Amino acid sequence: MRRRVGLTAFVLLFSLVAAVFGAASATAHSRLVSSDPADGANVATSPPAVTLTFNEAIQESFAVLTVVGPDGNFWQQGDPSVVGPAIKVNLRPLGPAGTYQINYRVTSADGHPVEGKRSFTLTAAGTGTPGPSAQQAADDESDGLPIWPFIVVGVVVLLGGGGVVVWMSRRPA
Structure with a gap:
């Protein structure tokens, strides 16, 4: 009985470690293929909008596209729109000369x-x-979200699992 409990505990621990550290990362994410204005471009007049195009269609949910000027203010106007592989946001007429950062x-x-x-x-x-x-x-x-609730739950699960292993491995009277 004690051997079976020890083996079960080992298999569970090994499975947990393998699941956490052995997970492969996905590499098939969308990637940006072009932008308008182009990255690093010099423009003399304010473009009416910023458009980013990806290699595949992107989801409309949670899409964010902002433009921050050299003055530290936002210069986009309204919410971005997604059509297939492209996301677009209209711009206010720009103000100060300098570098405008597009964040997506x-x-x-x-x-x-x-x-x-x-x-x-x-x-x-x-x-x-x-x-x-x-x-x-x-x-x-x-x-x-704060991280402390997850730590507390993890500790409770580990202590509870340890308690079960100890309880199951005790000798019958």
């Missing part, structure tokens, strides 16, 4: 998030009015 996060067809950055440079200042501060928006976002 989309969900590929296989459900995995894909994110990145591109940039272009406005060579002549425009007269546009910026949107809200990108820094203020980042400060307003929550930090997400």
Whole structure:
């Protein structure tokens, strides 16, 4: 009986370690193939929109496309739209000359998030009015789920499993 419990505990532990450390990463995610304006392009006038095109269709849910100017403010106007492999967001007329950073996060067809950055440079200042501060928006976002509940659950599961192994391996009176 003790041998069976020990073997069962070993198999469970081995399976857990193999599942956590042996999982292969997926490599079939969408990838960005082009942007308009092109990455690193110099533009003299404000483009009406930013469009990113991927190698395959992307999901509409959770798509984010922002443009942050050299002044630290958002310059996109409205929500992005997704059509097949492309995501597009309209721009306000741009303001200060300098580098504008395009930030994106989309969900590929296989459900995995894909994110990145591109940039272009406005060579002549425009007269546009910026949107809200990108820094203020980042400060307003929550930090997400806390990790401590997951740690507590993990410890309880491990202690409970250990208790079951000890209880099952005790000798009958």
